[in-house]
Amino acid sequence: MKVLIIDDEPLARIIVKEYLQAYPQIEIAQECNDGFEGIKAIQQHQPDLIFLDIQMPKINGFEMLELIDNPPAVIFTTAFDEYAIKAFESHAVDYLLKPFSKERFDKALQKWMESNNANAKTNTQSLLESVSHSPMQNNRIVVKLAGKIKIIPVDEIFYLEAADDYVKVFTKEGSFLKNKTMNYFENTLDAQHFVRTHRSYILNVQLITRIEPYEKDSHLAILKSGAQVPVSKTGYAKLKQVLGL
Amino acid sequence: MSNSTNRKFRFVFAIWWLIWFAVHYSVLLNYGITQLQAFADSFISNILLAGCCLLIINNMRYYLPRREKYWYVLAMSFGLACLWLVATRLLLWAFFKNENTYLAMVSSSSTIRYAVAFLIFGCMATLCLLWYTQKEQKEMDARKTEAENLAKEAELYKLRQQLQPHFLFNSLNSISALVNVQPEQARKMVHQLSDFLRGTLKKEEHQLVNLEEEFQYLELYLDIEKVRFGHRLSANVECEDECRQLKLPPLLLQPVVENAIKFGLYDTTDDVTITIDAKKTENNLVVRVTNPFDPETCNPKQGVGFGLSSVQRRLYLLFARNDLLQTKAENNLFITIVKIPQVNA
Numbered sequence: 001m002k003v004l005i006i007d008d009e010p011l012a013r014i015i016v017k018e019y020l021q022a023y024p025q026i027e028i029a030q031e032c033n034d035g036f037e038g039i040k041a042i043q044q045h046q047p048d049l050i051f052l053d054i055q056m057p058k059i060n061g062f063e064m065l066e067l068i069d070n071p072p073a074v075i076f077t078t079a080f081d082e083y084a085i086k087a088f089e090s091h092a093v094d095y096l097l098k099p100f101s102k103e104r105f106d107k108a109l110q111k112w113m114e115s116n117n118a119n120a121k122t123n124t125q126s127l128l129e130s131v132s133h134s135p136m137q138n139n140r141i142v143v144k145l146a147g148k149i150k151i152i153p154v155d156e157i158f159y160l161e162a163a164d165d166y167v168k169v170f171t172k173e174g175s176f177l178k179n180k181t182m183n184y185f186e187n188t189l190d191a192q193h194f195v196r197t198h199r200s201y202i203l204n205v206q207l208i209t210r211i212e213p214y215e216k217d218s219h220l221a222i223l224k225s226g227a228q229v230p231v232s233k234t235g236y237a238k239l240k241q242v243l244g245l
Numbered sequence: 246m247s248n249s250t251n252r253k254f255r256f257v258f259a260i261w262w263l264i265w266f267a268v269h270y271s272v273l274l275n276y277g278i279t280q281l282q283a284f285a286d287s288f289i290s291n292i293l294l295a296g297c298c299l300l301i302i303n304n305m306r307y308y309l310p311r312r313e314k315y316w317y318v319l320a321m322s323f324g325l326a327c328l329w330l331v332a333t334r335l336l337l338w339a340f341f342k343n344e345n346t347y348l349a350m351v352s353s354s355s356t357i358r359y360a361v362a363f364l365i366f367g368c369m370a371t372l373c374l375l376w377y378t379q380k381e382q383k384e385m386d387a388r389k390t391e392a393e394n395l396a397k398e399a400e401l402y403k404l405r406q407q408l409q410p411h412f413l414f415n416s417l418n419s420i421s422a423l424v425n426v427q428p429e430q431a432r433k434m435v436h437q438l439s440d441f442l443r444g445t446l447k448k449e450e451h452q453l454v455n456l457e458e459e460f461q462y463l464e465l466y467l468d469i470e471k472v473r474f475g476h477r478l479s480a481n482v483e484c485e486d487e488c489r490q491l492k493l494p495p496l497l498l499q500p501v502v503e504n505a506i507k508f509g510l511y512d513t514t515d516d517v518t519i520t521i522d523a524k525k526t527e528n529n530l531v532v533r534v535t536n537p538f539d540p541e542t543c544n545p546k547q548g549v550g551f552g553l554s555s556v557q558r559r560l561y562l563l564f565a566r567n568d569l570l571q572t573k574a575e576n577n578l579f580i581t582i583v584k585i586p587q588v589n590a
Contacts (some may be wrong), residue, residue: 008477011423011554055511058513097414098415
């Protein structure tokens with residue numbers, strides 16, 4: 001069985017390594033310093049299990065998982081993160097609070113070995129979904145573009161457009177695809193700055209230059225960039241409320 | 246005053262004057278004057294009385310006497326009653342110029358009219374005084390509770406910040422790892438961590454410390470962080486000799502450095518060097534903390550971070566100035582500048 005340890009603190013990795021010595025059947029495929037290395041290593045080694053810290057350089061543990069198409073089973077190792085712990089508790093994925101004892105570690109590993117692998121993976125998926133219902137913590141979106149990882153600060157987003165199973169994120173550098181739903185963004189983005197003006201559009205209200213009537217009952221919002229975003233009847237009401245009109 | 250109490254008040258006020266009008270009218274009928282005269286007399290007197298009462302209410306709403314309130318009430322009742330009597334008599338005289346019996350009755354009843362008006366104005370003014378004083382008291386209480394709640398929240402936040410759970414648990418985890426591999430280093434870190442925590446606990450908010458002391462404390466913090474992050478983190482601390490004895494509030498710089506470390510370590514994957522230097526300019530101690538960041542993914546113009554806003558707040562509370570904490574970005578470096586005015590240095 002192959003595992004990966006992803007943590008930016010070397011000493012934290014040493015502990016996991018040490019505890020794993022009791023399991024000769026488990027091979028540590030690689031240790032990773034951050035989420036970027038983590039993504040590469042997961043693609044390369046296809047591990048059965050990863051030990052994952054949450055607070056890491058550049059992209060955090062959750063953001064890393066979002067970028068992997070078929071994430072493996074995860075045991076989180078973290079020091080203190082009230083909000084994340086809530087998400088863990090409602091799902092069967094185990095988590096270790098630093099500092100953790102050998103006994104606690106064994107229990108977590110036992111739990112993983114007993115659950116079948118497919119099960120553990122579904123848990124990872126549902127965990128990610130539940131985390132995504134809380135408001136965004138970092139105010140940024142992490143996307144993959146031609147194998148590279150791009151971090152978009154939320155206030156650089158012009159608008160979002162639904163595109164089948166994806167959402168297109170429009171910024172000054174063009175558009176990026178993110179495998180999330182419109183509902184996800186509507187729930188997590190700051191409602192004072194981002195308004196769902198249409199079934200398929202969410203826009204950054206700070207960038208609106210004017211709103212023009214368009215056909216019956218609907219409007220068009222013109223952004224600073226010149227982009228025109230459709231505004232439905234209900235969307236217009238929401239927009240007026242946020243803008244205080 | 247809310248809308249519903251306002252409406253209720255108007256209703257009661259109107260009813261009261263209607264009753265008073267009826268009483269006045271029926272009393273006058275006993276004095277052998279015509280119904281018309283009694284009606285006009287009652288109507289004019291009471292309309293003017295009611296008008297004066299509204300005047301008192303409005304006066305009290307916007308100006309509540311602080312000192313000598315009872316003299317104020319007395320003087321106002323006295324003055325208004327005089328004015329009222331003159332106005333009423335003039336009006337009645339204008340209406341019934343030629344009806345001498347009636348006018349004689351008005352003259353002879355002047356004293357009693359004056360007494361009634363004086364009493365009504367006095368009661369009205371006292372009522373207003375009580376009502377508005379009580380209202381003011383209520384508002385003041387609400388403000389006080391709000392201020393207390395805010396202070397409590399701030400206190401709680403400070404306590405949590407002092408405990409720094411994330412830092413603490415991660416450090417303990419590092420110690421746990423070191424125990425087996427490098428027991429000596431583990432022991433050293435236990436001592437450093439203890440010293441650090443002791444430092445956060447004993448400091449008093451208003452007692453200033455020397456920069457030297459604060460820097461020793463920062464070194465302690467940096468040493469612990471260096472153990473945690475290994476070779477990724479290094480720090481340069483420079484302090485001119487003349488600055489060592491300058492004063493600053495305790496633990497002011499630690500959140501700034503913590504912010505720099507987090508910012509630096511979590512925004513890049515490269516090695517991170519934090520630079521801290523202190524200088525004296527004019528009457529200020531100026532401390533600069535520099536950390537690298539990635540201008541592509543980070544937006545330093547978003548301004549003062551979460552950790553820094555508490556520093557700014559503290560500086561404001563201590564020195565009543567908002568310009569003591571500044572941040573700027575130069576190339577790939579993020580610079581935080583803290584100015585601490587030297588009072589009677």
